Amino acid sequence: xxxxxxxxxxxxxxxxxxxxxxxxxxxxxxxxxxxxxxxxxxxxxxxxxxxxxxxxxxxxxxxxxxxxxxxxxxxxxxxxxxxxxxxxxxxxxxxxxxxxxxxxxxxxxxxxxxxxxxxxxxxxxxxxxxxxxxxxxxxxxxxxxxxxxxxxxxxxxxxxxxxxxxxxxxxxxxxxxxxxxxxxxxxxxxxxxxxxxxxxxxxxxxxxxxxxxxxxxxxxxxxxxxxxxxxxxxxxxxxxxxxxxx
Amino acid sequence: xxxxxxxxxxxxxxxxxxxxxxxxxxxxxxxxxxxxxxxxxxxxxxxxxxxxxxxxxxxxxxxxxxxxxxxxxxxxxxxxxxxxxxxxxxxxxxxxxxxxxxxxxxxxxxxxxxxxxxxxxxxxxxxxxxxxxxxxxxxxxxxxxxxxxxxxxxxxxxxxxxxxxxxxxxxxxxxxxxxxxxxxxxxxxxxxxxxxxxxxxxxxxxxxxxxxxxxxxxxxxxxxxxxxxxxxxxxxxxxxxxxxxxxxxxxxxxxxxxxxxxxxxxxxxxxxxxxxxxxxxxxxxxxxxxxxxxxxxxxxxxxxxxxxxxxx
Numbered sequence: 001x002x003x004x005x006x007x008x009x010x011x012x013x014x015x016x017x018x019x020x021x022x023x024x025x026x027x028x029x030x031x032x033x034x035x036x037x038x039x040x041x042x043x044x045x046x047x048x049x050x051x052x053x054x055x056x057x058x059x060x061x062x063x064x065x066x067x068x069x070x071x072x073x074x075x076x077x078x079x080x081x082x083x084x085x086x087x088x089x090x091x092x093x094x095x096x097x098x099x100x101x102x103x104x105x106x107x108x109x110x111x112x113x114x115x116x117x118x119x120x121x122x123x124x125x126x127x128x129x130x131x132x133x134x135x136x137x138x139x140x141x142x143x144x145x146x147x148x149x150x151x152x153x154x155x156x157x158x159x160x161x162x163x164x165x166x167x168x169x170x171x172x173x174x175x176x177x178x179x180x181x182x183x184x185x186x187x188x189x190x191x192x193x194x195x196x197x198x199x200x201x202x203x204x205x206x207x208x209x210x211x212x213x214x215x216x217x218x219x220x221x222x223x224x225x226x227x228x229x230x231x232x233x234x235x236x237x238x239x240x241x242x243x244x245x246x
Numbered sequence: 247x248x249x250x251x252x253x254x255x256x257x258x259x260x261x262x263x264x265x266x267x268x269x270x271x272x273x274x275x276x277x278x279x280x281x282x283x284x285x286x287x288x289x290x291x292x293x294x295x296x297x298x299x300x301x302x303x304x305x306x307x308x309x310x311x312x313x314x315x316x317x318x319x320x321x322x323x324x325x326x327x328x329x330x331x332x333x334x335x336x337x338x339x340x341x342x343x344x345x346x347x348x349x350x351x352x353x354x355x356x357x358x359x360x361x362x363x364x365x366x367x368x369x370x371x372x373x374x375x376x377x378x379x380x381x382x383x384x385x386x387x388x389x390x391x392x393x394x395x396x397x398x399x400x401x402x403x404x405x406x407x408x409x410x411x412x413x414x415x416x417x418x419x420x421x422x423x424x425x426x427x428x429x430x431x432x433x434x435x436x437x438x439x440x441x442x443x444x445x446x447x448x449x450x451x452x453x454x455x456x457x458x459x460x461x462x463x464x465x466x467x468x469x470x471x472x473x474x475x476x477x478x479x480x481x482x483x484x485x486x487x488x489x490x491x492x493x494x495x496x497x498x499x500x501x502x503x504x505x506x507x508x509x510x511x512x513x514x515x516x517x518x519x520x521x522x523x524x525x526x527x528x529x530x531x532x533x534x535x536x537x538x539x540x541x542x543x544x545x546x547x548x549x550x551x552x553x554x555x556x557x558x
Binding site: 010080082083084085087088089091 | 332
């Protein structure tokens with residue numbers, strides 16, 4: 001068993017010990033989804049069935065919402081002394097962090113599955129074939145991986161578990177200022193431009209096009225570039241912070 | 247491996263402009279207990295952090311278990327076990343799972359777990375989350391985790407600070423057992439008694455410098471012995487007492503007299519008889535045995551800062 005696998009098992013046990021956190025990270029996106037699709041969505045004219053429009057954004061929201069738990073967990077490790085035990089053992093330096101990233105991805109997968117399940121129950125009928133679904137899965141996992149590393153870095157940099165949890169709030173808010181809920185061109189000036197150029201919009205557009213069975217190559221390539229960039233920044237930032245904090 | 251477990255030359259560390267370790271030299275033979283004695287802020291934890299590869303030195307060199315600290319940090323890590331001041335345990339896991347985690351990471355066999363639980367008196371609590379453990383139990387679990395994989399050299403940073411007297415004795419017994427099994431112990435403490443009880447050699451650390459190094463007996467020779475302190479009702483009585491007991495010295499307050507002694511009952515009885523014979527009666531008597539404060543006074547010419555703050 002590799003060091004990373006051992007650390008992943010540890011993180012996974014932590015998650016299982018705290019089912020309320022998992023429930024919370026699944027429940028919140030589902031509630032938002034039901035609220036927008038059932039309660040508010042009827043008022044939005046987006047050209048297609050609203051549940052079809054909203055689901056890709058909700059997948060993104062589900063990923064982001066789970067991140068605060070990751071940031072808090074990473075920071076607890078750093079501030080509660082156990083990290084020093086790992087550091088003075090002949091253990092791969094990145095294993096602790098990799099464990100957190102993969103655990104974060106696993107809980108993301110659970111939340112995404114729940115969102116997609118609820119979407120189907122609400123009448124979501126995507127046109128995507130097998131290739132489309134594979135593309136959606138791949139992109140969602142890549143997104144989860146890259147924001148996972150970014151969140152690990154956030155968690156490492158924060159002073160306490162509480163501030164680490166708060167640090168991920170912008171990531172939770174970002175989907176609301178993207179084309180997740182309504183198209184960017186329906187937003188006010190300033191917000192519209194922000195929504196258009198922020199990384200989540202092309203990712204949502206890519207997911208939307210893949211689910212609709214009409215892949216938007218530009219959006220997919222832009223998404224891949226954003227994900228790679230976020231992952232790289234997160235990874236470098238995380239490793240540097242990890243090595244600096246004794 | 248040579249018979250030297252830890253060899254340190256000119257180790258230096260500063261945090262910003264504050265010099266924490268100002269060039270220390272240490273030599274710890276394999277299979278012995280070495281104690282680094284000093285008050286809070288002397289640099290004890292920094293020394294442990296440097297020697298266990300947690301932080302990097304600014305200067306000097308060190309070999310731990312025959313491996314160079316800088317060039318072969320992994321070799322050092324594979325040979326050592328560390329129990330710091332604050333229990334490095336995973337609160338969300340059970341005691342058993344914490345030990346299993348160490349077994350997995352050190353590629354050791356799970357067969358050691360029941361023995362460790364029993365040795366540290368944790369049998370029965372192994373299925374409970376560590377978050378529910380008492381401070382003493384956490385310390386014991388922490389040390390049990392350190393022992394997984396049978397490290398050659400064990401660093402213990404103030405292992406008994408905050409423990410009740412009974413747990414402290416248990417910890418001492420465990421440390422003695424470890425050394426009997428061939429392990430080298432590097433122990434930091436702020437208690438002279440602990441160093442005295444356990445250590446083969448003691449180094450006294452003060453403000454980042456080693457001010458004395460030797461066996462407990464060697465160090466004690468540098469410390470003034472125990473003395474009896476007598477307080478009298480008025481300066482005249484104190485003066486009279488000082489006259490009849492030639493070795494006595496008078497304190498500045500004028501009513502207190504110090505008489506050096508060996509701490510035994512025979513010399514105390516002799517002193518009291520002598521006072522009685524001359525019709526002098528003290529209002530209060532106290533026996534003062536040497537403590538860290540005396541060591542510091544003797545070695546550095548000033549009082550132990552921590553003691554000073556807490557007793558005055």
